[in-house]
Amino acid sequence: VQNPALLQLSINGRTVYHLLNATPRECEWVQFYVVWNSGAFTSADIAIVNKRVTAGGNDFAIDDISFAPVSIQHESVTVLLERPVVTANADTVICSGKPVQMNVTGASQYTWSPSATLSAADIPNPVAVTEVTTQYIVTGTTQSGCVAKDTVNVAIFTKPFISRQADTTICRNSSLTLWVNGGVSYIWSPTQSVDNPVSQTPVASPVSNTIYRVIVTDANNCEHLDSVKVEIKPPAQFQVNSPIQMCLQDSVSLLASGGDTYFWSPAVTVSDPLSPGPRVSPAVTTDYTVTISESVCGETATLHTRVNVLPLPVVSAGRSNDIDCSYGESRLSASGARTYSWTPSATLSNAAVHNPVATPRVSTVYTVTGMDMAGCKGTDTVIVRVTSENKGGYSLPNAFTPNNDGLNDCFGVKFWGIVDNIEFSVFDRWGVRVFYSKDPKACWDGTYKGEKQPGGVYVYMIKANTGCEPAVFRKGTFVLIR
DSSP: OOOOOOOEETTEEEEEEEEEEEEOOTOOOOOOOOOOTTTTOOOOEEEEEOOOOOSOOOOOOOOOOOOOOOOOOOOOOOOOOOOOOOOOOEEEEOOOOOOEEEEEEESSSEESOOTTTSSOOSSOOOOOEEOOOOOEEEEEEEEEEEEEEEEEEEEOOOOOOOOOOOOEEOOOOOOOOOOESSSEHHHHHHTTTTOOOOOOOOOOOOOSOOOEEEEEEOOOOOOEHHHHEEEEEEOOEEEEEEEEEEEETOOOEEEESSSSEEEEEEEBBSSSSSSSOOOOOOOSSSEEEEEEETTTTTEEEEEEEEEEEEOOOEEEEEEEEEBBBSSOOEEEEEEEESSSEEEEETTTOOOOSSOOOESSSSSSHHHHHHHOOTSSEEEEEEOOOOSSSSOOOOOOOSEEEEEESSSSSSSEEOBBSEEEEEEEEEETTOOEEEEEEHHHHHHHHSSETTTOOSSEEEEEEEEEHHHHHHHEEEEEEEEEEO
């Protein structure tokens, strides 16, 4: 047979045998079997498909089909693994901060905790450095995965109470005794400026600011470090103010510094000879001496300064005239200084000049204060009297010449004394009013609306109240001369 059947066997829709080459045997049935897991099925639908596609000689026949269960045998095996024994080093007590060598055996891998104070957490022999009592737990794991643990307690010796010399300041070229308590032995450094570096109370003689460090060893042989700062008091910086100047009859402040006590001389003109900043008021130029002392190291120095006393300017005040029925103002004057200030200022034209104009209504005493280049001041007084004397008849000039020569350039009221409520008019020959004012100091300059008026005769009319007469009326003519 050249094209035997190729059979595919499926049970319950699942292929259990893909291709069986059904090669025949003469006069014999060919047996074959297949094993499958029926699962939850209790019946079997069998499908046999010939997959041979070549025609001829591929027919086949089935004699019978039978089913039989497959027998399954169960056996159990018990594997016994020995529990590991993890052994760490013994508990210990140490000084704070000292290293402890840890060790553990019994496993192939290890994990230590807490790990913060260990050199490594996954080795059998880390180094522990702790400042507080700590329990370390190590977990060991064998190659077969078994786990065991052990602990190491590291306790810290109680720190003794250590007291020492406080930080301090000493004077130059002096010594002090350092001290420390709380241990059984001591080592001081630096050693160059102490007499015995292993003494509990060495004598120190530093030449500059120094920090002395001491190692204190206690009864448990633990070492503790402390220090004492010793500073050298710098030399006293005594100072006194530079020479100063003042005006006669004035006072100034002296100033010394750098010490704890002071004494000034000569004390007669000093407000407080024991003060670092007294006030002095000498009448003449004076040299002052101050003795300064500081209390820590007993340093003392005597310093000097001078107060130069400047004379006051000689100020002289005067006036041009008193106020009466003819003169309504007075020109004041002052000399002997650089700048001036007058009081009272209400009736003055300018209180800050040497020659203000005064227009008091009552007799007044004016005081002038003059200041020189050095700022020293002198004063004087002048009285301007106000009287009802020297009545001049309230006359006016009969002509004026407005030619700007500084002489008789303006026509107005003069020598009328104090004038109030004036009405002053000027008319030309045709009756045109060319000037009008209510200002007692105003006068006509010979112009009208900005134009010069021609020479000739003009008429004036004045109504006024004065300090000597309540009502004055004057009318007349005058000549404008060009």
